[in-house]
Amino acid sequence: MAITEYYTPTHVYFGKGVEDKAGEILKKRGATKVLVHFGGGSVKKSGLLNKVENSLEENGISYIELGGVVPNPRISLVREGVEIGRREGVDYVLAVGGGSVVDSAKAICYGIFDKEKGDTWDYYAYTRVPEGATPLGVILTLSATGSEMSDSSVITNEEKGLKRGYNSNFVRPAFSLLNPELTYTVSPYQTSCGTADIMMHTIERYFHAGDTLELTDRLSLALVKEVMEAGILALEEPDNYDARANLMWAGSLSHNGLMQVGNAVRGDWACHQLEHELSGMFDVAHGAGLAAIWATWARYVVAENPSRFVKMGVYLFDMEESGDKMADALKAIDYMENYFKEINMPTNLRELGIDPTEEEYRKLAESASYFGKRTLGSFKTLTPEDMYNIFKAAR
């Protein structure tokens, strides 16, 4: 059994009104010049940004605004943030938004800290390794990526059409303020994308090769079941506090490392890597892309260990076992696919709104396999040809 590490230093504050604490917490942590990073105009229109900036001012903390983060956050804006940060002596970054804003902020934190003052893309291209990062605080407005506690960030290089992730403990946020009320206005589509993303962060970890810690299995399935129910409730009643609260906390726990402790490997993650190619090429929403590809992946790999799918089906869908493991495993996959349909998520590429050409299918597989130089997955190791097959079968 491999050694697993669990390291989640992020100080989480959870509940109504926690965003009011931003200035006080930043002051206590010694911040003097803060880069306030956000996306579109919604945090301005809602008054959240104003509220947060007032809290900074009341605590005598100066700040610079940098908005404009888009889904699949881009290296160009990261470079702009890094340049501002270096020039202005920024000593803390505060992300106000969803996962894209947090990921963009993480990249900026690497860049500001970088003593070589190099190009921040280097880290995501794996040509340099960061030696630290400027500290980061988060005010979360979308339950989805878990970036508010995770070590990961994913950045898109829009010139090269590449989407790449980089993980390190340096960018685990120092603190995260989680107020479920801030997600009441999230659209039904984004709520469903978030639900799918949270489920998939746990499911990707659940499907792995080798030994499993039963406690981790139990916690994982308990979390996914809660997310499935809370997702439906949040669609029906967007301002239901409990639904939003359960989604929000599940989002953090699904991706902070808890759901892999004691397992032989850290999960499968093939679906995530395949999806990164889709959203790198077609700019689709991450959660929707995951839902669109999962069932195809599952049917492609199920023979490796059908029992794992059966266990999931029994727990999540109260499925009765027939004795035919493969049949039951396939039924569990159907159930999961049906759940995605129930929350209006696509379950294939056409429903996702894309229909790649043969050349694009080849390109997707080439990019996912780093031009044939890597395999994906651990539940089943996928060759470049497997990747191509899954993309095609997901049409």
Add this chain to the structure above:
Amino acid sequence: MAITEYYTPTHVYFGKGVEDKAGEILKKRGATKVLVHFGGGSVKKSGLLNKVENSLEENGISYIELGGVVPNPRISLVREGVEIGRREGVDYVLAVGGGSVVDSAKAICYGIFDKEKGDTWDYYAYTRVPEGATPLGVILTLSATGSEMSDSSVITNEEKGLKRGYNSNFVRPAFSLLNPELTYTVSPYQTSCGTADIMMHTIERYFHAGDTLELTDRLSLALVKEVMEAGILALEEPDNYDARANLMWAGSLSHNGLMQVGNAVRGDWACHQLEHELSGMFDVAHGAGLAAIWATWARYVVAENPSRFVKMGVYLFDMEESGDKMADALKAIDYMENYFKEINMPTNLRELGIDPTEEEYRKLAESASYFGKRTLGSFKTLTPEDMYNIFKAAR
């Protein structure tokens, strides 16, 4: 809904052989003079201490040994450790043992850091507040108290016959090395005590007044169910890795704060406070003391909210609901009591091996209520008279 905080900075390393990393990790963290703190001779006999000290030597770290921690760790040994630490310039404490050793080490960490060089008992008597603590690492040999990730420590003042806890983030261990194999030799009795203790850390949080986050309920009940099964398996097969691994990780998660996130209050904790009086006066094992008092407490408070007990019964014991809530709640309590019997834990004071006199009952209630100055519990607020009643009924 109150704001809850989740803060678990402890870097956990989990798996076979992690204790070999001690020296390397301490060196990376800048330790130069380490106080190696432990209990009786078992860590010497097993060769663990030797192994750990070799790992320190290989990394050029000097150390001082301080053994002798007993269950219900005593302020006298803490004072000795503090004196050594101050005199020798100790900059890191390494606890090698179970919860008592970790708790004793935490108290020593407060004391070494104390710039006033005062008496460390002051913190536990609530007459002074610590301003920090020397950093702490843990090599765990017993799954029970969760002290390896928690903010709490409980110390006994043997002169005054008092057992008092103090909580602060200062003493959350910087790192904890969790190797389930190190618990293979734990005796059946201590395995059961640990199982009861872990269950109770979660159950104490589960029973509280006010709103609940459903995800936290689900995770809590999933954890307790796993602990109940792993506890039985560990008794049957002491060297079953999975059983020991599930108990060990459950011990950490049951007391690091995870099982209270999003809830209105941090739990009930009356049983813990009542048990502290029992083990302060009679030196009984903490887990056994908790098992001995829980069912009596439960029947005393059940009318406050029987549904909470029913929910627990349905999840943990696949109990079918009859429609009569109170009857079902009482049945759930019976089931839990039977589980404690199944793992050979006492379910009353006589089975615990004590039979207090009337004067002792009065004293227990006086001490638990700080001489009438505090109530206990949140599920039901217990008056000093209630405490007396529960002690007596638990006979």
